[in-house]
Amino acid sequence: MSWIQTLNFPFMQHALIAILFAGIAFPMIGVFVLSLNLIPLRFAMMHVALLGGAIGLFLKVDPLLLGLLFCILSSMALGPISEKMKLGVGILSGYFMTLTLALAFILIYKADIHVLEAFNILWGNILSLTILDLIIVGLISLMILIMVFLFFKEIQAILYDREIALAVGLPEKLFYYLIIFMLGLTIAVSMRMIGALLIDAFVLLPAMAATLISRSLKQTFFFSSLFGLLSGMAGLYLSFVFDIPTSSTIILVASLIIAGCFLFRRRLSGYEKVR
Amino acid sequence: MHHSIELAELYVRLGNVSVLQGVNIEAKPCEFISVVGANGAGKTTLLKVVNGILKPSQGRITVLGYNLSHYKNLNFLRKEIGVVPQKSNSNRFPICVEEAVLMGRYGKIGLMRRPKEPDWDKAYEAMKAVGISQFSKKLVPELSGGEQQKVALARAIAQEPLILLLDEPTTYLDQESRSEIMEIIHTIHHQRELTTLLVSHDDQLVEQYSDKIYLLKEGKGYLIK
Numbered sequence: 001m002s003w004i005q006t007l008n009f010p011f012m013q014h015a016l017i018a019i020l021f022a023g024i025a026f027p028m029i030g031v032f033v034l035s036l037n038l039i040p041l042r043f044a045m046m047h048v049a050l051l052g053g054a055i056g057l058f059l060k061v062d063p064l065l066l067g068l069l070f071c072i073l074s075s076m077a078l079g080p081i082s083e084k085m086k087l088g089v090g091i092l093s094g095y096f097m098t099l100t101l102a103l104a105f106i107l108i109y110k111a112d113i114h115v116l117e118a119f120n121i122l123w124g125n126i127l128s129l130t131i132l133d134l135i136i137v138g139l140i141s142l143m144i145l146i147m148v149f150l151f152f153k154e155i156q157a158i159l160y161d162r163e164i165a166l167a168v169g170l171p172e173k174l175f176y177y178l179i180i181f182m183l184g185l186t187i188a189v190s191m192r193m194i195g196a197l198l199i200d201a202f203v204l205l206p207a208m209a210a211t212l213i214s215r216s217l218k219q220t221f222f223f224s225s226l227f228g229l230l231s232g233m234a235g236l237y238l239s240f241v242f243d244i245p246t247s248s249t250i251i252l253v254a255s256l257i258i259a260g261c262f263l264f265r266r267r268l269s270g271y272e273k274v275r
Numbered sequence: 276m277h278h279s280i281e282l283a284e285l286y287v288r289l290g291n292v293s294v295l296q297g298v299n300i301e302a303k304p305c306e307f308i309s310v311v312g313a314n315g316a317g318k319t320t321l322l323k324v325v326n327g328i329l330k331p332s333q334g335r336i337t338v339l340g341y342n343l344s345h346y347k348n349l350n351f352l353r354k355e356i357g358v359v360p361q362k363s364n365s366n367r368f369p370i371c372v373e374e375a376v377l378m379g380r381y382g383k384i385g386l387m388r389r390p391k392e393p394d395w396d397k398a399y400e401a402m403k404a405v406g407i408s409q410f411s412k413k414l415v416p417e418l419s420g421g422e423q424q425k426v427a428l429a430r431a432i433a434q435e436p437l438i439l440l441l442d443e444p445t446t447y448l449d450q451e452s453r454s455e456i457m458e459i460i461h462t463i464h465h466q467r468e469l470t471t472l473l474v475s476h477d478d479q480l481v482e483q484y485s486d487k488i489y490l491l492k493e494g495k496g497y498l499i500k
Contacts, residue, residue, distance in 0.1 A: 031368070151386070151387065153378075153384070153389070154381070156374075156378070157378050160368070160375070163328075167326065167353060167357075168354070168379055168381050168382040168430075168434060169350045169351070169353040170382055171350060171386075211368060214369055215371070216374065217370065219369075220369075
């Protein structure tokens with residue numbers, strides 16, 4: 001069966017549409033993560049989702065849906081709580097991560113839940129997305145794009161320096177909380193798509209590559225979306241051609257793009273030195 | 276005439292440490308006030324209190340006639356206060372000089388609105404005033420410490436503030452650049468009729484430019500000029 005023929009299957013069409021949306025929008029969240037150093041938050045969300053999944057299994061409710069709900073609630077709470085307690089989001093994420101993991105283990109043990117069943121929430125599958133999944137991915141992607149388009153200058157100031165954003169009279173806290181909330185949503189949805197452990201493929205790696213070669217925030221957003229889309233599409237195609245797992249292939253392509261950007265930057269700086 | 280800045284019996288605690296203990300400082304419109312003191316004397320804390328970032332445990336702060344304790348949201352006031360931080364944490368993503376300076380306009384432009392030609396004009400005027408027009412397309416991290424300091428100053432000026440707060444603006448500079456920056460600040464202060472509050476550990480450097488100088492020592496403020 002050829003690659004083109006596989007596009008007749010609904011699961012492939014769903015995967016392509018999801019990559020189109022997520023590949024463009026999710027790396028923009030990666031730019032936020034890198035600029036505001038929110039990497040620990042990503043780990044916290046994974047474990048919050050695990051607790052949600054465990055509770056879902058215990059209550060016989062869809063564990064993925066409950067995992068998503070827990071991520072949304074905790075991403076709404078994290079910013080204000082860290083502000084009230086005067087703790088950085090990174091430190092609070094560590095607290096949330098360990099607490100939710102401990103609670104999830106207690107629940108899994110006491111309620112006699114099959115561990116693998118609970119951990120299923122951590123492995124997503126881009127080839128098993130439903131129409132509802134696509135709608136959620138599409139909506140969140142649109143929300144990210146609209147947020148970046150409407151509030152570009154506010155986001156630019158906050159990513160540049162939160163203190164400066166505050167000093168020039170912008171509602172810096174409000175936007176910071178919004179960014180954390182969108183990050184929580186993105187991580188929750190990415191988990192369903194490609195699994196918590198491979199979220200970096202869509203969120204972080206394209207953003208990393210973009211920061212290597214960009215000269216402005218606009219360029220960083222543009223290249224991160226381009227690389228996200230490229231690695232997603234190429235990853236899906238190559239995984240079919242070589243019969244290897246899709247998520248891992250997307251990561252490999254994204255990693256190659258990073259290596260390419262790194263070499264490009266070195267060559268560029270070498271050229272500038274000679275000049 | 277009301278004071279542009281008035282701090283009365285100001286007490287500030289950071290955790291268990293009493294940083295400011297009954298400080299009184301007044302700045303009339305168009306005055307150039309310097310606050311000097313050793314490292315850790317509470318100079319940066321003082322500026323953060325004036326800008327409403329830190330709340331005092333006791334005392335009254337009045338800025339441009341507004342008693343800060345009466346307002347929960349001070350963004351309206353911050354738009355009138357230009358801030359030049361000691362050192363910016365701004366090397367996270369690349370940005371060119373003109374964009375970094377234009378950022379000073381963002382508060383006044385308003386939410387969801389794009390910068391228009393008058394905003395760009397003000398940014399270019401500010402760059403010209405501090406002498407960095409020739410670097411406008413360069414990336415900020417590619418500039419020297421002194422040039423980056425000028426970018427921060429230009430951003431504060433582009434904001435068209437009534438008050439200018441400067442936190443150790445010469446700390447990371449050599450002697451020549453220090454005098455140059457101080458001359459630029461002094462010229463802008465007069466040309467734009469600003470009320471300027473500058474904190475520094477170098478009392479000799481600020482002496483010739485200041486209308487009044489306060490010394491911060493052991494949490495107290497003393498008028499020494």
